[in-house]
Amino acid sequence: MKSILTCQGITKNYGAGDIIEKVLKPVDLEFFEGQASVLIGPSGSGKTTLLSILGCLLAPSEGQLLIAEQGVNFSDKSSLTEVRRQKLGFIFQHAQLLPFLTIEENLAIVGRNAGLDETDIKQRLDNLLQRLELRAMRYKHPNQLSGGQRQRVAIARALLHRPSIVLADEPTAALDWQTGKTVVELLLEQARLEKAVLVVVTHDTRMLPLFDRILSIADGLLSEQQQTATTDNTFYTQS
Amino acid sequence: MASVVIAVSTKMLSHNRMRFVMTVTGIAIAFFLAAAQIGLLVGWVNTNSAIINNAGVDIWVMAKETRTIDYGTAIPRQRIQQVRSVEGVSWAEGMLVGWINWQHPEGKNITVEVIGLDTSNAGGPWKLIEGNLESMHLPKTVIVDELSKNALGVSQIGDSAEMQGKRATIGGFSQEVRTFTAAPFIFTSIKNALEYVPYYRDDEISYVLARIKPNTDILAVRDRVADEVSNVEVLTTAEFAVRSVKYWMLETGVGITVIITAVLGLLVGAVIMSQTLFAITQDHIGNYATLLALGFHQKTLRQIVLAQSITLGGLGIIVGLILFFLACNASARSPIPLETTTTVTTGLVAFSLLCCIASSWFSIRAIFKLDPVSVFHG
Ligand SMILES: Nc1ncnc2c1ncn2[C@@H]1O[C@H](COP(=O)(O)OP(=O)(O)OP(=O)(O)O)[C@@H](O)[C@H]1O
Ligand SMILES: [Mg+2]
Numbered sequence: 280m281k282s283i284l285t286c287q288g289i290t291k292n293y294g295a296g297d298i299i300e301k302v303l304k305p306v307d308l309e310f311f312e313g314q315a316s317v318l319i320g321p322s323g324s325g326k327t328t329l330l331s332i333l334g335c336l337l338a339p340s341e342g343q344l345l346i347a348e349q350g351v352n353f354s355d356k357s358s359l360t361e362v363r364r365q366k367l368g369f370i371f372q373h374a375q376l377l378p379f380l381t382i383e384e385n386l387a388i389v390g391r392n393a394g395l396d397e398t399d400i401k402q403r404l405d406n407l408l409q410r411l412e413l414r415a416m417r418y419k420h421p422n423q424l425s426g427g428q429r430q431r432v433a434i435a436r437a438l439l440h441r442p443s444i445v446l447a448d449e450p451t452a453a454l455d456w457q458t459g460k461t462v463v464e465l466l467l468e469q470a471r472l473e474k475a476v477l478v479v480v481t482h483d484t485r486m487l488p489l490f491d492r493i494l495s496i497a498d499g500l501l502s503e504q505q506q507t508a509t510t511d512n513t514f515y516t517q518s
Numbered sequence: 519m520a521s522v523v524i525a526v527s528t529k530m531l532s533h534n535r536m537r538f539v540m541t542v543t544g545i546a547i548a549f550f551l552a553a554a555q556i557g558l559l560v561g562w563v564n565t566n567s568a569i570i571n572n573a574g575v576d577i578w579v580m581a582k583e584t585r586t587i588d589y590g591t592a593i594p595r596q597r598i599q600q601v602r603s604v605e606g607v608s609w610a611e612g613m614l615v616g617w618i619n620w621q622h623p624e625g626k627n628i629t630v631e632v633i634g635l636d637t638s639n640a641g642g643p644w645k646l647i648e649g650n651l652e653s654m655h656l657p658k659t660v661i662v663d664e665l666s667k668n669a670l671g672v673s674q675i676g677d678s679a680e681m682q683g684k685r686a687t688i689g690g691f692s693q694e695v696r697t698f699t700a701a702p703f704i705f706t707s708i709k710n711a712l713e714y715v716p717y718y719r720d721d722e723i724s725y726v727l728a729r730i731k732p733n734t735d736i737l738a739v740r741d742r743v744a745d746e747v748s749n750v751e752v753l754t755t756a757e758f759a760v761r762s763v764k765y766w767m768l769e770t771g772v773g774i775t776v777i778i779t780a781v782l783g784l785l786v787g788a789v790i791m792s793q794t795l796f797a798i799t800q801d802h803i804g805n806y807a808t809l810l811a812l813g814f815h816q817k818t819l820r821q822i823v824l825a826q827s828i829t830l831g832g833l834g835i836i837v838g839l840i841l842f843f844l845a846c847n848a849s850a851r852s853p854i855p856l857e858t859t860t861t862v863t864t865g866l867v868a869f870s871l872l873c874c875i876a877s878s879w880f881s882i883r884a885i886f887k888l889d890p891v892s893v894f895h896g
Binding site for chain 2: 327328330331334336337356357360361362363364365367369371372375377378379380384387388389391392393420436448
């Protein structure tokens with residue numbers, strides 16, 4: 280299996296001197312092509328922090344991040360943008376679509392920014408809108424969509440430029456359980472189709488059986504739990 | 519990438535039409551306010567030097583240390599002959615300026631500025647709407663501007679009043695010949711003026727106005743006149759205009775006030791324009807953060823913000839400019855006109871565009887200061 284994303288001894292501290300807060304203790308992790316992981320942990324445990332580092336939005340205090348076996352240079356803003364532009368897709372808690380663009384335009388600008396040609400963009404758009412059952416929404420604006428529909432658009436946007444890594448921070452927190460589950464299932468299905476590494480942060484432990492790997496973080500310490508089974512539904516507990 | 523910049527910048531603006539219209543209106547008003555203050559200053563400067571600039575002469579000969587055309591003092595009448603005999607001078611005539619009383623028919627006394635003109639009326643009103651310029655050479659006949667009808671208590675040709683205790687009858691009305699002092703201009707012949715102004719002797723005038731022969735060097739003629747005619751100062755028309763304007767502008771409180779108001783107008787306009795544009799970017803700060811996170815380069819965002827500033831600023835400035843030109847037109851016949859020159863207008867537009875570009879620079883800095891992680895917090 281191809282190694283897509285690697286963390287080597289990554290730590291993150293906030294503050295300085297006496298009031299230093301160690302949010303991440305050394306994290307060593309490797310993600311392989313097509314692998315879907317879920318990241319869980321109590322509030323304030325460092326989930327968003329880790330995801331931000333994986334997404335090249337936040338520099339780690341120590342350690343190395345490798346994407347496609349290439350070290351990421353966190354001191355060069357423009358090369359970070361370049362990595363995000365080509366290799367990463369993001370899904371946020373509130374879809375964060377641009378309200379002044381139609382669904383189609385919201386997707387198209389990501390394709391253009393990534394340097395895809397217009398015919399490719401059109402094909403990807405048609406294909407993703409179909410797969411995510413959004414064809415009727417194409418020319419609508421985000422405020423005309425439901426929360427679940429907006430998250431589906433966010434999934435399409437995250438995948439459009441064929442990133443090798445897709446990161447989602449609590450993509451279902453603003454949705455009801457049924458809608459949220461559908462969104463996560465769609466996300467998993469599409470990411471697997473695209474062979475992208477997927478890391479999803481969630482508070483909802485009922486989602487855990489859907490993923491290949493379960494990463495859990497507490498007090499900045501990352502550990503991996505055994506994924507028991509795809510049929511096992513004993514995770515129906517509230518976090 | 520141009521297509522992304524255009525799509526995002528125009529859609530961001532057109533999505534909220536109301537906001538768009540308000541922004542353009544805001545910028546237009548800010549531009550107009552600044553332009554109006556500058557226009558007042560230009561109008562004021564033009565008024566200051568209008569008599570000089572409209573006289574159609576090249577050289578002014580005056581008593582030493584004359585600070586403005588309005589405060590001319592007596593020089594002997596024979597200076598006209600002396601100036602005429604200088605090499606390079608083709609023509610010379612006299613002019614007299616004096617300050618005396620005008621008795622309003624209702625009784626109150628006001629101060630007026632009498633301007634006495636020689637045979638060809640050089641230095642006189644350049645636009646007459648009623649009557650005949652030559653009438654001022656009739657005894658006790660004067661020409662005043664239509665703007666001072668009320669102040670002088672006259673309304674038509676033939677009306678008369680007492681000037682310095684002597685009768686003065688209106689022979690005509692000029693137009694747009696303004697004074698910026700409270701004292702209206704009273705145009706008449708030098709001969710008549712000498713009857714009214716008590717502190718001039720019959721052989722005295724205030725200025726000699728001269729024209730030079732074609733293809734002669736004006737500065738050389740000026741210097742020759744200064745050499746050959748004693749006890750006078752000689753200035754070109756441009757020099758005298760500058761001196762008069764400088765006097766009123768810098769040596770009196772009135773001028774300083776006009777300048778300060780103009781500078782304030784410019785500053786306030788600049789601040790409103792920048793603030794209006796800055797607010798648009800601030801409104802979309804979350805969207806810019808999203809774009810940054812999604813891998814849009816800073817350069818692309820910079821272009822988006824700049825494109826918006828130039829679009830909004832440009833439209834606002836065009837609307838403001840139209841308002842300004844309308845106001846210039848509407849005020850042309852008022853005592854305080856708004857005026858402009860091509861240079862001033864170009865300068866104003868350039869300055870305003872610069873403000874818009876500067877504000878986009880500040881907006882962009884605000885975007886780039888964002889904590890990129892903030893995208894995860896919505
Ligand atoms: N910019 C920052 N400066 C200082 N401390 C920070 C900063 N960002 C996060 N922290 C701290 O780091 C810790 C981890 O924050 P993080 O946002 O990663 O938690 P989380 O696991 O995502 O929590 P939640 O589930 O509530 O979203 C928290 O204690 C937080 O206060
Ligand atoms: Mg978080």
